[in-house]
Amino acid sequence: MRIPGGPDGRRMMAVTFVDKAGSGLWGATSALYFTFVAGLDTGEIGLLIGLSGAIGIAGPPLGGLLADRVPLRPLMVVVQAVRALASLALLTTTDLRLLLAVATVGSLGDRTSAVLTKLYATRVAGEDRSRYQAINRTVSNVGWAVGGLAAAGALTAGTTAVYRWLLVGDALSFVLAALLTLRCAEPPSYSRLGTETGTGTGATHGAAPAPAGTTNPWRDRRYLAYTASEAVLFLDDSVFKIGLPLWTVTATSAPHQAVPLLLVLNNVLVVCFQVPLARFGSTPRAARATLLPLAAVFLAGGAALAASTAGTPWLATAALTLAATAFTVAEMLHATVSWELSVALAPPTAQGAYLGVHGLAQAVQRSAGPLAMTGAIAAGPAGWLGLGAALAAVCCVQRRLVREREAPALSVASVTVSEH
Structure with missing residues (x-):
């Protein structure tokens, strides 16, 4: 299957698969981890997930703003590293307040990573971005399925150690995703190279961008x-x-x-x-x-x-x-x-x-x-x-x-x- 973006497009597909497989490990077991390992009750779990998710809403605009000002590839690597550290930090405490702080950092990282990945694809795939996104969503679904199946198989053991190892696996997936991202080239950027060297990702064939002068x-x-x-x-x-x-x-x-x-x-x-x-x-x-x-x-x-x-x-x-x-x-x-x-x-x-x-x-x-x-x-x-x-x-x-x-x-x- 032809993947838009050449070698960098293929490498980012690998990043997507690894990222989603790790997220599948954790997504399928997070509530169980907080119940059987952290010892939280249902109300505390709801507060933890709900509040950290609400604060995580700030991630996309913050990440997008930074991406117009600094190189995208190292920013993506830093965000993946933050996600890995946040996952590992969950292993160090059962205190609700500390868990909330760590989960909030992880939520910000997750939401920011999604926007940065989309922006990278936009810059590297150019006018073929719709096909890239379609393949990317397919790879994401396969990654989630693989991670979920692996989690289901591991949970047959039924021990708290298994929950911890699944969380470690999630963290390692972010580390591997960061390493794979380092192998990608920095994509060209309008905001950093100037509009004279465009990427082909502007409005084409029937739609116009924001009104003249509007960049906010x-x-x-x-x-x-x-x-x-x-x-x-x-x-x-x-x-x-x-x-x-x-x-x-x-x-x-x-x-x-x-x-x-x-x-x-x-x-x-x-x-x-x-x-x-x-x-x-x-x-x-x-x-x-x-x-x-x-x-x-x-x-x-x-x-x-x-x-x-x-x-x-x-x-x-x-x-x-x-x-x-x-x-x-x-x-x-x-x-x-x-x-x-x-x-x-x-x-x-x-x-x-x-x-x-x-x-x-x-x-x-x-x-x-x-x-x-x-x-x-x-x-x-x-x-x-x-x-x-x-x-x-x-x-x-x-x-x-x-x-x-x-x-x-x-x-x-x-x-x-x-x-x-």
Whole structure:
């Protein structure tokens, strides 16, 4: 498979796999570690995860701002090192206050790393960034699956030592990711080389960046509105993590065993179809056109969840399968649209700052998403119909935001120099 970005693109794919495999080890066992090793109760675990995650929201804009001012590769290495140290530091204490401080540093590192990785891909892949993102999401899913399976196998031993070793494995994955990053070249940067030596990652074929003179995303009202709409569309993540499992076991007659199978279906579909669907976000114009079918898929997913309460277990399972498929298609379409538009609407000289602000969308969704899911469940079938309709409406609003930003097609010269 051809990976955009040449050797550096392939090396960053390896970084993604190692990073996500380590995160799969920890993500599958973190709550168990805090319960059986740190000795925290459920309320303390909720406070730890919730508060550290909320503070971690500051990571994307901070990382993006730094990336416009300092070389990207060493910054990525430093962030990976911070993540490794934070993971190892969790092993040194069971005090809730210290655990909160360490977990907050880790959360900031996780969120910052995600934005820096996206920015590196934007700079190295150029106009082929949509294909790069699609392959990257596929590799991420495979990495998570490998890490989760390894954690499941290790937990059969059932000892506290196993939890500690899984956390060590997570830390080592960050160390290996940092070492792999050191083998990558520093990508060219508009903000550091000047606009005359562009990377080809500016707005092309139907979308324009921020208004002339605007390089501060916090003063770009339309980009902020776009980011706010993204926070809503990223709710597909909470649907799979919270909404679908809870709805299945509390409101439908489908067997509980269907829950993990629906999650596996999501993973398999992403691995198989994310790359082919990348063509729907290959240009800003294509991405904008995809927002209408994305709206239809969101609406279909909400309707299928609403219908899953009626009929026999077989009919409920069929409706849930349809819903899982619809929301997975929505997830894949939105991923490629979001990647393209978030870059195309940013001025090339401030991509880091803009992508950092865009990173807030996912961070906010992770905090507000659980409330949205529990609210939809409490409202019953009407709640899912309402959620699907709301997501479809936001797609239409976002389509208008992008249209208003359109301008005559621009072309940006490819860069022919690199920083070392």
